[in-house]
Amino acid sequence: MTSTWRRLSDRLAGKTEPEPLWADGIPDHISVPIREWLWDVLQSYGMTAPVAVRLKLPSRILESRDPNAALAHLDDRANPMLRLDVIDATLGCLQQALQRAPAYQRQAALSAIRQLEGILREGDSAFTVSQDYGGLERRIDETLHASYDKAVESGASKAQAAAEHLRAAFSEVYGIHPDPSAAYSRAIKAVEAVANPLFLPNSPEPTLGAVRSTLEQGRNKYEMVIADRRGAPANIDAVVAMISLLWHGQRDRHEGGPTSAPVSQEAAEAAVHASAVLVQWISTGAIRKK
Structure with a gap:
C-alpha cells in the first residue's frame, strides 16, 4: 500500500x-x-x-x-x-x-x-x-497479503510444514532477489503438506500429482461447502482444475523433456497464491466427503 x-x-x-x-x-x-x-x-x-x-x-x-x-x-x-x-x-x-x-x-x-x-x-x-x-x-496489496496470511494460519492448524512452506514461498517470490523456481516448488510442498495426509493417508510416496489423480477418479466421493446454482453442494471440479494447473505448470521439475522450461516470475506468483487458496480450503474443510 x-x-x-x-x-x-x-x-x-x-x-x-x-x-x-x-x-x-x-x-x-x-x-x-x-x-x-x-x-x-x-x-x-x-x-x-x-x-x-x-x-x-x-x-x-x-x-x-x-x-x-x-x-x-x-x-x-x-x-x-x-x-x-x-x-x-x-x-x-x-x-x-x-x-x-x-x-x-x-x-x-x-x-x-x-x-x-x-x-x-x-x-x-x-x-x-x-x-x-x-x-x-x-510490496503487495494489503488485502491480498492479509488473505495469504489467513491461509498460512489455516495451514498451520493442520500441518506446521504447510505454514512454513507458504511463508518460504512468499519470501522467495516477493524477496528483493526473487527465485521463481524455488517459490513454485515450495508452493507445491505447501499443498502436499495438507493434502497428502487427507487424501493419500496410506501412500508410501504421496505427491500432489497422486492427489490430483485420486480426486479426479473419485469426484463423486467429495463435495464443496460452496453451493452450486441449484443450491446443492458444488462438485470438486474447481479443486481438481486448480491442483492440475499447479501440478502441470511446474515445467522445470524435470529437465530434458520437450516442454521443460524455466518458471517465470509471473507463473510463480500465480502458483504461490493458488497454493494459498488450496491450503486454506483443505485445512478448513471446504472440501469434504459426501
Whole structure:
C-alpha cells in the first residue's frame, strides 16, 4: 500500500490514482532518511561487521575511519539494488542478534524497524519490511497479503510444514532477489503438506500429482461447502482444475523433456497464491466427503 497522503496540487486537481511505486533501488527523495536510519542502526547495534561479512563487501568498508558511515553511505549507480541489499542484510543480522537480547532492546529495535517501514511507505517504495522483520520483500496489496496470511494460519492448524512452506514461498517470490523456481516448488510442498495426509493417508510416496489423480477418479466421493446454482453442494471440479494447473505448470521439475522450461516470475506468483487458496480450503474443510 502506498502513502495515503497527497500533495495539495494533486488534491486540487482531483487526482485519485495512486502514486507509482519506485522499484529501482532507493529513490533519491528517501536517500538521506535511509542513510541516517542505516547509520543509527548499524552504530547502535554493532551491525556493520556482520552485514559487511554477510554481503562479502570489500575490506575498505571496515578499514575506513568510520565503518558505520562508510556502510550507510555505500552506493553504486551500476547496481541500484546494493543499498536494498544492505538494508535487507541489516534487518537479517538485527533479527538474528535480537533473539538473544533483553526485552527492552528488542522493543527499541522494533521501533526502529517500524520507522524504516514508514520511510519506505511514505516514499512509495516498491519494497517493505517483511512480517517477520528479518528482511525486505516486494510490496503487495494489503488485502491480498492479509488473505495469504489467513491461509498460512489455516495451514498451520493442520500441518506446521504447510505454514512454513507458504511463508518460504512468499519470501522467495516477493524477496528483493526473487527465485521463481524455488517459490513454485515450495508452493507445491505447501499443498502436499495438507493434502497428502487427507487424501493419500496410506501412500508410501504421496505427491500432489497422486492427489490430483485420486480426486479426479473419485469426484463423486467429495463435495464443496460452496453451493452450486441449484443450491446443492458444488462438485470438486474447481479443486481438481486448480491442483492440475499447479501440478502441470511446474515445467522445470524435470529437465530434458520437450516442454521443460524455466518458471517465470509471473507463473510463480500465480502458483504461490493458488497454493494459498488450496491450503486454506483443505485445512478448513471446504472440501469434504459426501
